Amino acid sequence: MNARTEPAEADTEPDAPARPPLIREFLLVAGLFLVYKLGRQLATGHTGEAYRNARRVWHLERTVHLPHETAVQSALLHGDTLVRLANTYYATVHFPATLAFLVWLYLRRPAHYVWARRVLAVVTTAALVLPFTFPLAPPRLLTGTGLVDTARVYGPSVYGPPSSDHLSNQFAAMPSLHFGWALMLAIGLIAATRSRWRPLWLLHPLVTLLVIVGTANHYWLDAIVATAMLGLALASLHPPRRTTTTAGRGTGRPSTPEPVLAGASR
Secondary structure (H helix, E strand, C coil), X not given: CCCCCCCCEEEECCCCCCCCCHHHHHHHHHHHHHHHHHHHXXXXXXXXXXXXXXXXXXXXXXXXXXXXXXXXXXXXXXXXXXXXXXXXXXXXXXXXXXXXXXXXXXXXXXXXXXHHHXXXXXXXXXXXXXXXXXXXXXXXXXXXXXCCCHHHHHCCCCCCCCCCCCCCCCCECCCCHHHHHHHHHHHHHHHHCCCCCHHHHHHHHHHHHHHHHHCCCCCHHHHHHHHXXXXXXXXXXXXXXXXXXXXXXXXXXXXXXXXXXXXXXX
């Protein structure tokens, strides 16, 4: 007499979706990054308005009692090593981490990849509107705040003087896509995986938040607005559901465990 055991179960993508064509996706993702860079550059100018808006944001944060950005920066300035690590994180992690996130999803979770790419596209496109309507100087360029331009003083820096920097728009601080993309990376990996440790992905946006504020590249409000934009995108673009299927059957539907019949004979 043999005990009848339950079949093994495995996580699968819903209905085993096929990966989108690689060349098309490469062009779409490359276009997303290009729109991010060129769109912000097209919004150059309005310097005076950018500084006036910066003063408004600074005073608004103090009025609503948000934490002072100088408190975060003071922690970084306890040693040259820590502040240089923060500057390096700001300069080098943003694009490679997002690209690695999309590549992994494309290879391992195609349905989640399509969802994440759409969310990032919506957030990035929406974020490019604000530099035209609300140009904003970053806190490192704002005098009288007590903040230090850590990248310029300690290095490495990705920006030159605003008057001669033709590769980026330094007056497009609102919203912070550094933080918005980092938060989407964490949310996307939490949604697409089943590891008990997956909440640890939230450390990436947390570190990113401390870095962008501590290096005086962004205000708290920049991250808050980015979070709101991401929330609206996620509310309209829902992630695909992961389903648990019986191994070897590939039904794409949740399985129903069969009872164990301890005394059954064949």
